[in-house]
Amino acid sequence: MSENTRNTLESHLRQLKCHFTWNLVEGGESLDDFEDEVCNETEFQNNEFKATVFNILAYVKHCRGNDQAALGCLRQAEALIQREHAEQAAIRSLVTWGNSAWVYYHLGRFADAQMYVDKVLQVCEEFRSPYRIESPEMDCEEGWARLLCGGKHNERAKVCFEKALERNPQNPEFTSGLAIASYRLDTWPLPQNPVDSLRQAIRLNPDNRYAKVLLALKLQRMKEEGEGERLVEEALEDAPCATDVLCGAAKLYQRKGALDRAIELLRKALEGMPNNTYLHYYTGCCYRTKVLEILQDTGKNDMYGRRKKLQEAIEQAMYHLKRVEEANTKLPCVGSYLACLYAQAGQYDEAEHYFQKEFCKELSPGAKQVLHLRYGNFQLYQRKSENTAIHHFIQGVKINQDSKEREKMKNKLQKIASVRLSKDGADSVALHLLEFLQEQDAEMRPAEEKSERCLDSGSLLPPASSPEE
Structure with missing residues (x-):
């Protein structure tokens, strides 16, 4: 490939909407911390988000210098999309194809990279836009990726889902994403009440068990524990092995002081993910309490x-x-x-x-x-x-x-x-x-007049203090 052709390819790659252009790992951020957040957090480990998880795992493996493993993850993501979104397979695959193009480019396999760029171009041309399109599905995919990354990405995730809903206001998936982002941002940077978003997500998709658990946790904080506990038990009955539901339910019972029930739910979650560090941490904290x-x-x-x-x-x-x-x-x-x-x-x-x-x-x-x-x-x-x-x-x-x-x-x-x-x-x-x-x-x-106590609201199960302390 000539230098001019390679420069053109790189220019096209930079126009793609995918993990390689979303700046998910910013300068100075530890790759270990990023990988731990993405791979060990339990929130999106269930089947409906597997393609998103495989895409971001591919990005992590590339950052680790393991491009062959990255390609394996991308092949799994593409197969999942074909199976679960057959009617929208092309547009849902744009992010995966963009990631594949970047990995092949870094491997020096420029012809393969160009092939995936051309696949993206072929779909985008249907919308009269080269290499990237404005579509709610693309905004949704970026939103889920950013929710997976957590932390400072939550605000951008919320914007992505809001943008998707402008085009399709009754879409259950977009509504669910917005509800989760709003829940995470409830106390930071400005108070936002996620109750309406969560209720809307449940109304559009009564099978959205995770939204029920988040609504239950919010209602518990609002001293409406009766409805909250009913929602949690309903979610557990419908999805007894879903890790995100089990962890959220454990948090509700831990807050309530029902430690044995919280431990029971966490141990059940560990049966499905026995090596998950976060689950061991939360379980250990419950036993410590x-x-x-x-x-x-x-x-x-x-x-x-x-x-x-x-x-x-x-x-x-x-x-x-x-x-x-x-x-x-x-x-x-x-x-x-x-x-x-x-x-x-x-x-x-x-x-x-x-x-x-x-x-x-x-x-x-x-x-x-x-x-x-x-x-x-x-x-x-x-x-x-x-x-x-x-x-x-x-x-x-x-x-x-x-x-x-x-x-x-x-x-x-x-x-x-x-x-x-x-x-x-x-x-x-x-x-x-x-x-x-x-x-x-x-x-x-x-300094007392100006001092303000900073509270960490990120932990799933906040540790208790020792009686000696």
């Missing part, structure tokens, strides 16, 4: 049964969280969760091991505060090393971020100082602690 509930139960009845339940919950929490830790994901607090569980089990060397692993990671200021609090508690209550505990509480308080963990560490330092002064009014450590706390209060007071 169960551990904390058992510890908070101070009733004296059936002490043997309580100890047995505690041991079982600790073992299950450890099992699932170790699966996550071994996968080297960036899911929050896994190491310190494991450390606290081992400490509770009396295995202090293992607890120390996981704490030190966590200290070696790059953590956000908030995560560092949590870690200093938990490690300080471990030193204070299990290791009986008050000096080491004081050191870590001080380090946590010094992190300039207003948080409940920071307040807890200040309170612990205050109590330690009070106890020491009750024994020796001239205790130098206690006096130093009081002076340190006064300095911290003086520094924080001017």
